[in-house]
Amino acid sequence: AQKVTQAQTEISVVEKEDVTLDCVYETRDTTYYLFWYKQPPSGELVFLIRRNSFDEQNEISGRYSWNFQKSTSSFNFTITASQVVDSAVYFCALSGERGSQGNLIFGKGTKLSVKP
């Protein structure tokens, strides 16, 4: 069965600190997609990134970077020089080839608090 584990329930940092959010996944599919979403207090899930299982290149987007390692089934997310606006719940999600594009398996989320 597919599963996503985000072991960190809550993380608290001070502004400008770097923070890494961990995500470990399980799947038997050979082709799959991994995602990160941000959920601010307003409640709407904001899409951050999609990564294909056959592309292990790390990605950087501004202060955000993602480290995908198939060997350890991990897809970690790092925020560099965190800001108060980064405070939110972050979800890692998995979509399986057989599960169709519309079925995302979410982790429980990591609540990030960035204090000024």
Next chain:
Amino acid sequence: KAGVTQTPRYLIKTRGQQVTLSCSPISGHRSVSWYQQTPGQGLQFLFEYFSETQRNKGNFPGRFSGRQFSNSRSEMNVSTLELGDSALYLCASSAPQGGPTSYEQYFGPGTRLTVT
């Protein structure tokens, strides 16, 4: 492009009643998925519709149903409401499979349902 819209945003119902929630996807998106978010269970997939057909269904009782119209708008219905149905119901849409952004789901703001 307008994002995913959901109506109503907030709803209070009594146990035993039924409720219908509405979702309008991003223009051009034909896949619509529904998720339930609760503090205890997190984000759970309800069902997915594509071209007016249910393509995938999560592990929820038959009281939860949905449909999609020819303009891709979708509704979900919950009959005989229970206290445990209190949750944030999120709708997401995605572009046709095979495109550069396929598998990416874009979420609406959600409908907060409270059952008393």
